[in-house]
Amino acid sequence: MISMKNVSKVYVPDKPPALTDVDCEIAQGEFVFIVGHSGSGKSTFIRLLMRELIPTTGQITIAGQDIISMKSWKVPFLRRNIGCVFQDFKLLPNKTAYENVAYALEVIGKSRHVIATQVPEVLRLVGLEDKTDSYPDELSGGEQQRVSIARAFVNRPPLLLADEPTGNLDPATSLGIMSLLNRINKTGTTVLVATHDREMVDSMRKRVIALENGRIIRDQSRGVYGYGD
Amino acid sequence: MAISPGYFLRETWSSFRRNWVMSLVAVSIIYISLLLVGAFFLTSSVLNEIVSSFEAKVQVQVFLKDGALPADVESLQADIQKIPNVKSITYITKAQALERFKERTKNTPQLVEQLRGNPLPASIEVALSKPREVQGVVDAIVKDANLAKVVKNPDDPLASDIRYGQNVVENLFKATGIVRVFAAAFLILLLVVSLVLIGNTIRLAIYSRRREIGIMRLVGASNWFIRTPFLLEGVLQSLIGSVLALLTLIAAQAFIVPWLQDNLKFLPVSIGGLTVAQLAALLIFSGILIGLLGSGTAVRRYLKV
Numbered sequence: 001m002i003s004m005k006n007v008s009k010v011y012v013p014d015k016p017p018a019l020t021d022v023d024c025e026i027a028q029g030e031f032v033f034i035v036g037h038s039g040s041g042k043s044t045f046i047r048l049l050m051r052e053l054i055p056t057t058g059q060i061t062i063a064g065q066d067i068i069s070m071k072s073w074k075v076p077f078l079r080r081n082i083g084c085v086f087q088d089f090k091l092l093p094n095k096t097a098y099e100n101v102a103y104a105l106e107v108i109g110k111s112r113h114v115i116a117t118q119v120p121e122v123l124r125l126v127g128l129e130d131k132t133d134s135y136p137d138e139l140s141g142g143e144q145q146r147v148s149i150a151r152a153f154v155n156r157p158p159l160l161l162a163d164e165p166t167g168n169l170d171p172a173t174s175l176g177i178m179s180l181l182n183r184i185n186k187t188g189t190t191v192l193v194a195t196h197d198r199e200m201v202d203s204m205r206k207r208v209i210a211l212e213n214g215r216i217i218r219d220q221s222r223g224v225y226g227y228g229d
Numbered sequence: 230m231a232i233s234p235g236y237f238l239r240e241t242w243s244s245f246r247r248n249w250v251m252s253l254v255a256v257s258i259i260y261i262s263l264l265l266v267g268a269f270f271l272t273s274s275v276l277n278e279i280v281s282s283f284e285a286k287v288q289v290q291v292f293l294k295d296g297a298l299p300a301d302v303e304s305l306q307a308d309i310q311k312i313p314n315v316k317s318i319t320y321i322t323k324a325q326a327l328e329r330f331k332e333r334t335k336n337t338p339q340l341v342e343q344l345r346g347n348p349l350p351a352s353i354e355v356a357l358s359k360p361r362e363v364q365g366v367v368d369a370i371v372k373d374a375n376l377a378k379v380v381k382n383p384d385d386p387l388a389s390d391i392r393y394g395q396n397v398v399e400n401l402f403k404a405t406g407i408v409r410v411f412a413a414a415f416l417i418l419l420l421v422v423s424l425v426l427i428g429n430t431i432r433l434a435i436y437s438r439r440r441e442i443g444i445m446r447l448v449g450a451s452n453w454f455i456r457t458p459f460l461l462e463g464v465l466q467s468l469i470g471s472v473l474a475l476l477t478l479i480a481a482q483a484f485i486v487p488w489l490q491d492n493l494k495f496l497p498v499s500i501g502g503l504t505v506a507q508l509a510a511l512l513i514f515s516g517i518l519i520g521l522l523g524s525g526t527a528v529r530r531y532l533k534v
Contacts, residue, residue, distance in 0.1 A: 050447065073451070076446070076454075077449070079448065079449030090447065092444055092445070094247040103445075103448060104448050107449055107454060108449070
C-alpha cells in the first residue's frame with residue numbers, strides 16, 4: 001500500500017533534517033501508529049504521504065503510484081483516495097457538519113442524490129446524527145473531530161491518515177475517536193495514526209513505528225509506545 | 230466529472246450569505262466607488278455637451294453686396310455646400326437681417342427709428358460639422374471664384390466680407406480643449422483608483438478565507454472547483470454594487486437635471502439615453518471585469534497547497 005525508500009526531508013539547509021533515511025512498507029488493511037516526541041518527525045511523515053510536502057530525497061509510492069514525480073494537477077485525485085484527519089480538525093467554518101462531510105463528495109462530483117444518502121449514513125457511524133445542522137463553532141472538540149473523521153471516511157478511501165487526532169481532546173473523548181478509527185480499519189481501510197498518546201498506543205496493541213530525531217528507531221507489530229522512555 | 234452548474238450557483242449564493250459582513254463591505258465599496266465614477270462620467274458628459282454647444286455657435290458669415298445678382302449668389306451657395314465639413318447653409322435676406330437687428334435691440338427702439346431704409350447686408354451663414362476646422366472652410370470660400378462677384382471688397386474679402394470670429398474661435402477652442410482633457414484625465418484617474426480599491430477589497434475578503442482554501446485543497450478539491458465559486462462570488466458582489474450605483478445615478482439625475490435646466494436656462498443641460506447606456510456599460514463591464522480579476526488573482530495565491 002505504502003512504500004517509503006530512503007526518504008529524507010530538510011526544511012532549512014544546514015539545520016538537522018526533519019526526517020533522515022526513512023524506510024518502511026505498510027500493507028493494505030494495516031493499522032499503524034507513528035509515535036515519538038514532538039519534533040521527532042511524525043507530522044512530516046504524514047504530510048509527505050498527503051503530498052503536502054515533497055521529500056528532499058527518496059521515493060514514496062502509494063498504491064503503486066509514485067507520488068513525488070506526480071504532476072501537481074493530479075494531486076487532488078491522489079487526495080481523494082486518502083482521508084485526512086488533523087489535530088486542528090480543519091473543518092470549513094462556514095459550513096454545517098452535514099455540508100462539511102458533503103463537500104468531500106461534491107469535490108469528486110457525486111450527485112446530490114448520492115450525497116443525501118451517504119452523508120447521513122456516515123454521520124450516524126460517527127454518532128452525530130443529531131448535530132447535522134450545527135456549525136463547527138457550535139460543536140465540542142470531540143464532535144468536531146468526529147465530523148472530520150466522517151469527512152475523511154465518507155468516500156471510503158483505501159487509506160486514512162490521522163495527524164495527532166486526539167491531541168486536543170480529553171482521554172475519554174480520545175478513546176471514542178480511537179475506537180472509531182479502529183472500526184474504520186475493520187472495514188478494510190489502511191489507517192495511519194501519528195500520536196504521542198502513550199496510553200492509547202499501549203492499550204490498542206497495533207503496529208508501532210517509533211521516530212526519534214527523524215529516524216525510525218523501532219518498528220514492531222503489536223507494539224507499545226516505548227520501553228519506559 | 231458530472232458537476233452541475235447548479236452546484237456552483239448554490240455554493241456561491243450560500244457563501245455570499247454566510248460571509249455577509251465581508252460581502253457587505255465589498256459591495257458597499259464597489260457601490261461607492263462606481264457611484265463616484267458614474268457621477269463624474271455624467272458630469273463630464275453634461276460639461277461636454279455644454280462645451281459642444283459653445284463650439285456649435287462658431288459659424289462663417291459671408292456678407293453680400295447690395296447689388297449682387299441672385300444667380301451669382303446661388304452658385305456661390307452651391308459651391309459652399311460642396312465644401313467638406315459644411316453642415317448647412319442659410320441665406321439671410323436684408324429684411325431678415327433687419328428683423329434680427331430689431332429683435333436684438335428691442336430694449337432701445339430708438340436705434341432702429343434712426344435708421345433710414347435698411348443698411349444691413351444680406352448674408353450667407355455657414356454652419357460647420359466640425360467647428361474646430363473652421364479655418365479650412367474659410368480658406369475654401371476665399372478661393373471660390375464666385376465670391377468676388379457678390380462681395381463689396383473682392384480684393385480682400387477677409388477684411389470685412391467674411392466673418393468667423395477669428396480671435397475668439399482660437400481662444401474658445403483652447404479653453405474647451407483644456408476642459409475636455411482635464412475631464413477625461415480625471416475620469417480615467419478615478420476609474421483606476423476605484424478599480425484598485427475594489428480589487429483590493431475583494432482580495433481582502435478572500436484573504437480572510439485563505440485557510441478555507443487550504444482545507445479544500447487537502448480534501449482533494451481541484452483548483453477550478455475551488456476557484457469557480459470565488460470567481461462567481463466576486464462577480465456577484467461587483468454586479469450588485471454596480472447595478473445599485475447605476476440605479477442611484479439614474480434616479481439622482483432625474484431630479485438634478487430638471488433642477489439645473491430651471492436654474493441655468495442659458496445652458497443646454499441634458500443627459501441623453503445614449504449617455505445612460507454608455508454609463509451602464511462602463512459600470513457593469515468594469516465591475517464584472519474587476520470582480521473576476523480581483524478574486525482570480527487572490528484565490529490563485531492560496532491555491533498552492
